Amino acid sequence: MTTILSLYNDARHNEEDIYGYEWEDLADGLITNEHGSVIKLLCDQMTADDIVLLIEPLSGTGKTAKFIIDNAETPANIPKIVTQDVFQNTFLYCGEFFEIVEDDPRVFQNPVTPDTIDYNMAGEVQGTTKHYEGADDVYIDLTVDPTVRSKLELAGVPSHVNTDMSKMLNVNGDALGQEHEVFEPTLIVLFPFPISLGYPLHEAEGLVNVCIASLRKLPVGGVLVLLDIHYERVNTQMWRAVDCVKDVHGHEYEFEWLLGTDDVYKAAGIKRIK
Numbered sequence: 001m002t003t004i005l006s007l008y009n010d011a012r013h014n015e016e017d018i019y020g021y022e023w024e025d026l027a028d029g030l031i032t033n034e035h036g037s038v039i040k041l042l043c044d045q046m047t048a049d050d051i052v053l054l055i056e057p058l059s060g061t062g063k064t065a066k067f068i069i070d071n072a073e074t075p076a077n078i079p080k081i082v083t084q085d086v087f088q089n090t091f092l093y094c095g096e097f098f099e100i101v102e103d104d105p106r107v108f109q110n111p112v113t114p115d116t117i118d119y120n121m122a123g124e125v126q127g128t129t130k131h132y133e134g135a136d137d138v139y140i141d142l143t144v145d146p147t148v149r150s151k152l153e154l155a156g157v158p159s160h161v162n163t164d165m166s167k168m169l170n171v172n173g174d175a176l177g178q179e180h181e182v183f184e185p186t187l188i189v190l191f192p193f194p195i196s197l198g199y200p201l202h203e204a205e206g207l208v209n210v211c212i213a214s215l216r217k218l219p220v221g222g223v224l225v226l227l228d229i230h231y232e233r234v235n236t237q238m239w240r241a242v243d244c245v246k247d248v249h250g251h252e253y254e255f256e257w258l259l260g261t262d263d264v265y266k267a268a269g270i271k272r273i274k
Contacts, residue, residue: 002186004221007256022070029063050079053185060085062100084110098171155248159216211241218272
């Protein structure tokens, strides 16, 4: 049974000495000192039976997982940590993942199949094929703007892709679980990709897919931490996802707005309560 997490308010996060945390300074990663307080205060509530899913697109270097391990209040209660990425070196270098986490067997990789890029005769990108475990491939024509999907259309976004626990492996090649087991992370931390690749409308549709799939994976009492919500491109997709999952799938959520300055918040804690 997963832990029922509590959301702390921003005042509690401000009490954290975020510059006193232990860091793997030699590793690249999207995690910041501010992010650390949010992640730590949630992970410190967990036990070794819980699972943390870190969605780090093109940036799964191991730095976030190492942060959780190094700053745990009770080392015996460190949860199992799953980092989801393509684990290629197209943005940040991910080739030393297990070295960064010092071969800790509680850390698992959940590798995602990279997109297949389609070029025209002039060598220009014209499309991409997305590959999903347990679902059909999807071709996206990047030469035309996507249709902005309705709430009912978004309801069809699956939550079961990239959830085969037999393919989530640690440094020893041990699987997190078996194929038939339900992958149910207590905490999901979603790092939106920080830059645009030149297709903002397509990227928006991709981000709302990930948000919906993440929300639907949560058990009651679980939390999604969505970072960078002060950017409109993230904030808009967050609300599209929340509205869809609440209205169509019947989930209910508690919210905490975090890492704020002058009423602008950089992170959301979204706890499923039903």
